[in-house]
Amino acid sequence: MKTARALAVISLAGVAVLAPAAAHAAAGPALPATEAQGAAPTSWGPYHASGRKAVASGSLTATPKDDRSKPAARITVTGTVTDLTRKPACGWALFRLSVKAPGGKVAIKHRNYRTCSYDKPRKFTFSHTNVYEVEFKICSEAKAAKPSLNCLYSGTWKPLYTYYNA
Template sequence: MRASRTIMIAVTAGLLTAAPVTVASASASADTVAPATGGELGWGPTYAPGKRAVAKGTLTSSGLNKTRIPATSTVAVKGRVTDLTKGPGCGWAVFRISYRTNDGNVPFKHRSYLDCSRGTPRAFAFTDRNVALVELKMCSEGRGSRPSDVCLYAGTWKILYSSL
C-alpha cells in the first residue's frame, strides 16, 4: 500500500511538471486566459468599478521555456486605457507580472498606465521575459505618480496569462 501511494505521488508530480497548464480563475473563463504554449489573445474590455475606466488590448506569448519550474515565456502586451470619469479622476490599467529570476524565485512587479483625458484612449505596450503570470486590474482614482495602495491591494486581479 505504501509503495503504490509513493509511485502514484511520483507519477502525479511528473505529470504536473511535464506540461504547464493554462489556468483560469473564477473571474476569468478558459477562453480569456492566453495559452501558455504561445499565441495571441485579445483581452477586454475590462472595467474599473463603476465603469469609470476601461482597457482593452492583446497579449502575445512566445518562447515557452519548459525546462524551468515554473515554465516561463516572453509576453508582449499592447492595449489602450480610457478614462470614463466625469470629474477629476483618472483611469489606471495596472498589470502585475510574476517572473522567474536566475536564483529560482518568482517575485512580481507592477506596470501601470494612466489616462486622465476623459474619453480619449491612451495606448501602451510592454514586453517582458521569463514571465509566469500576467494579471490586470482597472482602477479609477486621482492623478498620481503611481496607483494607490487601495488600487494595488484591494479587490481582485483578472488573469490574462499563466504558465503555472
C-alpha cells in the same frame, strides 16, 4: 613532401566545408514552424473599473513552449486604457507580473498606465522575459503620480496569462 602537402590541403578544405554545418548543428535543432512564427495574440478585456469609470482592453502574446513547467520566454502585452469620467479623475491599468529571478526564485514586477483625459484612450505596450503569470486590474481615482494602495490591494486581480495553461 608533395603528398603530405596535398593531404594537408584536402584536410583543410574538408574542415572549411564541414565548419558551417557543424556550427549550424551546434546552434541547436530547428524550431517548429509555430515557434519560429510566434504565437497568435490572445485578446483580453474589456474590463471596467467600479462604476464603469474607466475601461481597458488589449491583447497578450506569449512565445510558445515545449515544457509546460517553464515560464514563457517572452510575453508582450498591448492595449488601451480610457478614462470615462468628466471629473478630474484618472483611469489606471495595472499589471502584476511574476517572473523568474536568479536562484530559481520568483520576483513580482509591476507596470502601470494612466490616462486622465476624458474619453481619450492611452495606448501602451510592454514586453518581459521568463514570465510565469500576468495579472491585471483597472481602477479610477484622483490624479496622482502612482496608483493608491486602495487601487493596488482592494478587489481582485484578473489573470491574463499563467505559464502552466500555455
